Amino acid sequence: MLESAVQDSFREAAAQAAELVADYLADLPDRPVWQPMPEEARAALADQPLPAAGLALPELLAAAERTVLPYPMGNGHPRFFGWVNAAPAPAGILGSFLASAMNPSSAGGDHADIHLERTVVRWIAELVGFPHPPGAGLLTSGASMATIVALGAARRRAAERAGHDVRADGLSGLPPLVGYATGETHSCVTKAVELLGIGSRNLRTLPTGPDGRFDPAALRAAVAEDRAAGRLPCFAAASAGTVNAGTVDPLAEIADVCAELGLWLHVDGAYGAFGALDPELGERYRGLERADSLALDPHKWLSVPVDCGCLLVRDPEQLRGTFSLVPPYLRDDSDPLGWFSEYGIEQTRPFRSLKVWATLAHAGRDGLRERITTCTRLARRLGELVAEAPDLELLAPVETSIAAYRFAPADPAVPADLLDKVNHALPLRVQQRGRAFVTGTVLRGREASRACLLNAATTEEDLRVLVEETLAAGRELLAELA
Ligand SMILES: *Cc1c(COP(=O)(O)O)cnc(C)c1O
Numbered sequence: 001m002l003e004s005a006v007q008d009s010f011r012e013a014a015a016q017a018a019e020l021v022a023d024y025l026a027d028l029p030d031r032p033v034w035q036p037m038p039e040e041a042r043a044a045l046a047d048q049p050l051p052a053a054g055l056a057l058p059e060l061l062a063a064a065e066r067t068v069l070p071y072p073m074g075n076g077h078p079r080f081f082g083w084v085n086a087a088p089a090p091a092g093i094l095g096s097f098l099a100s101a102m103n104p105s106s107a108g109g110d111h112a113d114i115h116l117e118r119t120v121v122r123w124i125a126e127l128v129g130f131p132h133p134p135g136a137g138l139l140t141s142g143a144s145m146a147t148i149v150a151l152g153a154a155r156r157r158a159a160e161r162a163g164h165d166v167r168a169d170g171l172s173g174l175p176p177l178v179g180y181a182t183g184e185t186h187s188c189v190t191k192a193v194e195l196l197g198i199g200s201r202n203l204r205t206l207p208t209g210p211d212g213r214f215d216p217a218a219l220r221a222a223v224a225e226d227r228a229a230g231r232l233p234c235f236a237a238a239s240a241g242t243v244n245a246g247t248v249d250p251l252a253e254i255a256d257v258c259a260e261l262g263l264w265l266h267v268d269g270a271y272g273a274f275g276a277l278d279p280e281l282g283e284r285y286r287g288l289e290r291a292d293s294l295a296l297d298p299h300k301w302l303s304v305p306v307d308c309g310c311l312l313v314r315d316p317e318q319l320r321g322t323f324s325l326v327p328p329y330l331r332d333d334s335d336p337l338g339w340f341s342e343y344g345i346e347q348t349r350p351f352r353s354l355k356v357w358a359t360l361a362h363a364g365r366d367g368l369r370e371r372i373t374t375c376t377r378l379a380r381r382l383g384e385l386v387a388e389a390p391d392l393e394l395l396a397p398v399e400t401s402i403a404a405y406r407f408a409p410a411d412p413a414v415p416a417d418l419l420d421k422v423n424h425a426l427p428l429r430v431q432q433r434g435r436a437f438v439t440g441t442v443l444r445g446r447e448a449s450r451a452c453l454l455n456a457a458t459t460e461e462d463l464r465v466l467v468e469e470t471l472a473a474g475r476e477l478l479a480e481l482a
Contacts, residue, residue: 009056009057010057012057012058013057013058013060013061016058016061017061020061020064020065020069021093024069025076025090028072028076028077029077029078029457031077032434032435033074033077033079033080033431033434033435033436033437034072034073034074034077034080034431034434034437035071035432035434036432037071041067041070041071044067045067045068073085074431074437075087076088077437078455078457078458078459078462079435079436079437079458079462079465079466080436080437080455081436081437081438081439081451081452081453081466082427082431082437082438082439082452083243083439083452084243084270084271084297084300084301084452084454085300085454086299086300086301086302086303086454086455087303087454087455087457088303088304088305088306089302089303089304089305089358089359089362089363090362091358091359091361091362091363092303092304092305092355092356092358092359093305093355094358095305095354095355095356095357095358095359096305096354096355098354099113099350099351099352099354099355100351102351102354103351104351105347105348105349106139106340106349106350106351106352106353107339107340107341107346107347107348107349108332108335108338108339108340108341108342109339110334110335113351113353113354114340116353116354116357117138117139117340117352117353118134118337119353119357120139120353120356120357120360121137121138121139121310121312121353123356123360124137124296124298124310124312124356125137125312127274127276127277127365127368128269128273128274128276128277128285128288128294128296129276129285129288129289130288130289130291130294130312131289131314132312133314133315133316134316134337135316135320135337135338135343136312136313136314136315136316136319137310137311137312137313137316137343138310138311138319138340138343138344139298139308139309139310139349139352139353139356140308140309140310140311140344140346141307141308141309141346142270142297142299142306142307142308142309143186143188143268143270143295143296143297143309144188144191144192144309145309145344145345145346146270146295146296146309146310146311147188147189147191147192147237147266147268147295148191148192148195148196148345149311149319149322149323149343149344149345150192150266150292150293150295150311150313151179151189151192151193151196151198151235151237151266152192152196152322152323152345153264153292153293153313153318153319153321153322153323154234154235154264154266154292154293155177155196155198155234155235156318156321156322157264157318158177158232158233158234158235158264159171159174159177159232161262162174162175162232167322170197171197171198174232175230175231175232176198176199176202176231176232177198177202177231177232177233177234178198178202178203178204178226178231178232178233178234179193179198179202179203179204179234179235179236179237180203180204180206180219180222180223180233180235180236180237180263181203181204181205181206181236181237182205182206182207182208182212182213182214182215182239182249183205183208183212183444184208184212184239184242184244184245184247185205185237185239185242185268186239186242186243186268186270188268188270189203189237189266189268190203198234202231204222204226206218206219206222210444211247211396212242212244212245212247212396212443212444213247213249213250214236214238214239214249214250214254216250216253216254216256216257219236219254219257219258220257220261223257223261223263233261233263234263234264235263235264235265235266235292236254236257236258236263236264236265236266237266237267237268238251238254238265238266238267238268238291239267239268239269239272240267240268240269240272240273240275240276240285240288240294241268241269241270241271241272241273241275241400241402242271242272243270243271243402243441244396244402244404244441244443244448244450245395245396245399245402245404245443245450246271246272246275246379246398246399246400246401246402246452247396247399247400248272248275248284248285248399248400250287251267251285251286251287251288251290251291252286252287252290253287254287255287255290255291258292259290264292264293265290265291265292265293266291266292266293266294266295267288267291267293267294267295268295269288269294269295269296270295270296270297270300270309271297271300271301271400271402271452272301272400273285273288273294273296274296274300274301274302274368274372275301275372275376275400275401276288277368277369277372277373278369278372278373278376279369279373280373280376281376281399281400284399284400291314292313292314292315292318293311293312293313293314294311294312294313295309295310295311296309296310296311296312297309297310298310298356298359300454301372301375301401301454302356302359302360302368303359303371303454303455304355304356304359305355307350307352308352308355308356311344316337316343319342319343319344320338320342320343323341323342323343323344323345324338324342324343325342326338326339326342370456371456372401374456375401375453375454375455375456375458376400376401376453378401378453378458378460378463379398379400379401379402379403379451379453380398381460381463382398382403382451382453382463382466382467383397383398383403385463385464385467386403386405386467389467389471390409390410391407391408391409391410391471391474391475392405392406392407392408392467392470392471393405393406393407393408395443395446395448396443401452401453401454402450402451402452402453403450403451403453404441404443404448404449404450405448405449405450405451405470406419406423406426406446406447406448406449407419407422407423407426407449407470407471407473407474407477407478409474409478414478414482418478418481418482420446420447421477421481422474422477422478422481423440423446423447423448423449423474424440424447425477425481426440426447426449426470426473426474426477427439427440427449428440429473429476429477430449430466430469430470430473433469433472433473435465435469436462436465436466436469438450438451438466438470449470451466
């Protein structure tokens with residue numbers, strides 16, 4: 001009875017894995033947030049040979065416990081403020097485990113994962129107040145993939161309006177397509193236009209005001225200029241939460257210009273769209289619901305375990321018309337929406353919806369709202385602490401849950417280029433000290449640290465530690481680099 005022996009050993013190992021995971025999560029807050037890996041530990045992972053004979057499940061778990069779990073990236077810790085990486089929701093961890101046991105392809109068909117994906121995509125739309133006709137969205141690997149899918153649809157629509165079938169003929173014979181963004185737009189938009197053959201030279205970086213926001217008047221002027229030159233304006237990409245400072249663009253005014261000029265409006269809400277759940281912030285997101293497409297990342301602020309992005313669109317036929325390779329006469333009419341694989345790029349698709357369902361259903365709408373609101377409140381508090389600290393400068397008002405700041409001692413004898421060097425080196429120094437983790441950026445030409453609050457378990461005391469660590473690291477670096 002080989003089969004039942006296998007099942008018994010799985011049952012035991014799974015129970016052991018559950019203990020391991022529970023211990024890992026419980027111990028995390030008492031450990032350094034992150035530490036550089038010792039060379040031997042790095043080599044043990046990077047250079048290990050494929051074992052000739054297989055390892056038993058308990059041995060595998062023991063090896064993972066020894067060589068993998070001690071070296072996390074740091075997200076999960078309440079003092080991790082780097083990039084836009086969340087702690088995993090425990091319910092989502094369980095969802096991942098169950099989903100991999102079923103292991104369907106969520107391309108399409110009549111099985112649980114397909115119907116659950118329809119629901120979680122609708123829930124995501126409801127959470128941010130985006131209209132959701134059936135079929136108007138899907139889960140993706142992340143917002144980068146959601147952006148490629150969205151701009152692929154925008155490209156097809158613009159070409160079609162010019163009497164051109166881009167699916168059959170590619171871009172040849174078309175005037176250059178043009179997209180519009182700002183210096184604060186995420187690089188995934190550039191990646192998408194490069195890949196889609198639009199070319200990054202045809203992605204206009206529109207001038208912004210001093211607040212870095214997308215300027216609808218600049219969009220109008222640039223479109224007029226491009227049309228006069230015979231080019232084909234295609235889309236505008238606005239941000240519902242920039243990655244540098246959490247800034248939300250004036251979406252309603254941009255939507256007006258896009259509607260008037262016939263442009264596809266894409267909104268990047270990867271980090272910030274869920275900020276709309278905070279009643280105090282709701283007004284900033286006015287106009288979000290008018291986008292043609294909205295990219296979001298449940299694997300960021302919603303704490304769904306990686307990977308999980310989501311694309312929502314106004315008109316499901318824009319996606320199906322771009323990606324479906326099933327001729328209409330072969331469509332399976334038992335489900336008029338067809339297969340998810342007709343709405344995007346992936347064919348075999350992972351069962352992402354179970355971890356989303358588990359995370360959202362466990363928290364409930366009220367729990368999610370509370371988490372988001374806690375994060376925005378903490379970020380505003382961090383902004384206050386930075387503004388009060390004698391040697392720090394807050395670089396932008398805290399709009400959502402990101403605070404951007406720099407080390408700026410009042411001493412006029414410190415030359416500007418030295419301060420830039422200090423600020424450039426500052427995030428890594430804070431990371432190496434092990435008590436907090438932030439990452440850096442260049443915000444409108446200035447070296448900055450930026451802390452992103454995504455973890456509702458973070459406390460005000462954690463924020464004080466971050467400020468202390470920033471000051472200590474800044475002073476250390478100033479002495480070293482002077
Ligand atoms: C993270 C992020 C992206 C890219 O999303 P991935 O999920 O990493 O592919 C795009 N835009 C913004 C604002 C982001 O924060």
